[in-house]
Amino acid sequence: MFKSVISRVILLNIMLLALGIGTLSLFHLHREQSHHIAATQKSARLLLATIEKSIFNSMRLGNSAEVQAILELVGHSHALEGVRIFSPSGQILKSADATEIGQWASPQDFNLFQQNAKEGVFQSKSGPRVLSMIRPIVSDERCFKCHGQGRKVIGVLNMNFSLSEMYTQLREISQMFVVSTLAIIALLAAGISYIMIRLLQRPLDQITRSMWQVEEGNLTVRLAPKNNDEVGRLMLGFNAMVGNLEVAQKELQNLHYQQMERADRLASIGEMAAGLAHEIKNPLAGISGAISVLADDHNEEDPRKDIFGQIQDQIGRLDKTVNDLLYFGRPGEPEFSYADINNLLKQTLLFVAQHPEARNIGRVEELTSQLPPVWVDQKQIQQVLLNICINALQAMDGSGMLSVKTLTVHHDDKIWVRAEIRDNGPGMAPAVLEQIFTPFYTTKTQGTGLCLPICRQLMENNGGTLQVESQLGRGSCFILELPVLENVEILDDGRIGVL
């Protein structure tokens, strides 16, 4: 029940209120009771003083019958439980209740006299609590005539003032305090609960419901803040957040559609290219054969022999383009085996060194030893490495530095073997960089623009990635990453073991 913060705040508030108001009420009740008791005592003392005075006057005149009459008169008052005079030994001499005369005073009243106390509160014989008051009647020369000279105290005036009315009033006051305290607490608790529920609970419930709707994918929900307070600002923040999410989702959807369209286009271009290439390849082979036959008919000195050579070169270029197109259309299924990227790179560099454009190119090799093996099609990866190296040579245009580096990296909960191929050629402008993986994009007069798209496709077919970093005027770096399978280890002699 008290799981929500608001209900806990309400409960705490009510408890604190009850404690505060309760303590205050108790304090006031106590004060009220003290006042009441003091007022009752004061009126009792006043009454006793009046009785005392009347009795003394009558006694001084030696009129003991009048003393009895006075006692009986005042004894009618409902505030008195009893009024009497008893002897120092405790025997009742006069009393408002004539039947008491000759009997002994109650032990509580007599004890008060003996202890020289003036007042005490007791339970009376008939039930209600009484305030018992004692006034010793001290003898002076006016009393000697009737009471003789021997005794200092000739009697004790004793009055039992009923406290039942006072206690009834105290009870009523207490009840009134309790009822009013409870009423105030209930009123305040209801007020606090209403405010908390109206100002906090309802708007928070509204926000929670809207969040669920957002979670279910409805990004059109918006909240309407009623006040410009913290909750209102929270709602505005929520609206802004959902608004941004909606915009981002639309952008993502657009991008997704664009990508789908592009993938569709690429797939049809690939199909078309492969079909075209197939159609071109056979006649091209026929033309090449025919040219060879024609070339054989001319001796070496014939100036036309050179022209045949040039035709064969151009046919060779066409053949490469057609092969690339075919490969782009249908790259073929990879044949997987464990491979050491360091070895593949070394073989590629050996091959690249034979390239005529590599004569003035320096080489830096930074190959991490004991590189974990990768599960790839070695021919395809070698083709990627070679294409990237040839692009680098072409970019450096005869002189420069080709750096290769291998290492392992950790990301996406996997270990990857990374190969970096860097050149210090002219680099690429951001606009060029954006397009180099688009089929047929080339900046070269004799390029097909298919190598890099093929390379990326091959890397992806082998479970890897191909990225590029480039800065205009500083060179480019192609980064290949291939995942390391978990069940392999490097043996002590450096060979690769499969677990």
Ligand SMILES: Nc1ncnc2c1ncn2[C@@H]1O[C@H](COP(=O)(O)OP(=O)(O)OP(=O)(O)O)[C@@H](O)[C@H]1O
């Ligand atoms: N190392 C590099 N430095 C600068 N630009 C590069 C580099 N590698 C590639 N490029 C740019 O990327 C373009 C596309 O390269 P890609 O290899 O796909 O095609 P290409 O080299 O133009 O032609 P081909 O299909 O004959 O290789 C290149 O034309 C070139 O502008």
Ligand SMILES: [Mg+2]
């Ligand atoms: Mg190229």
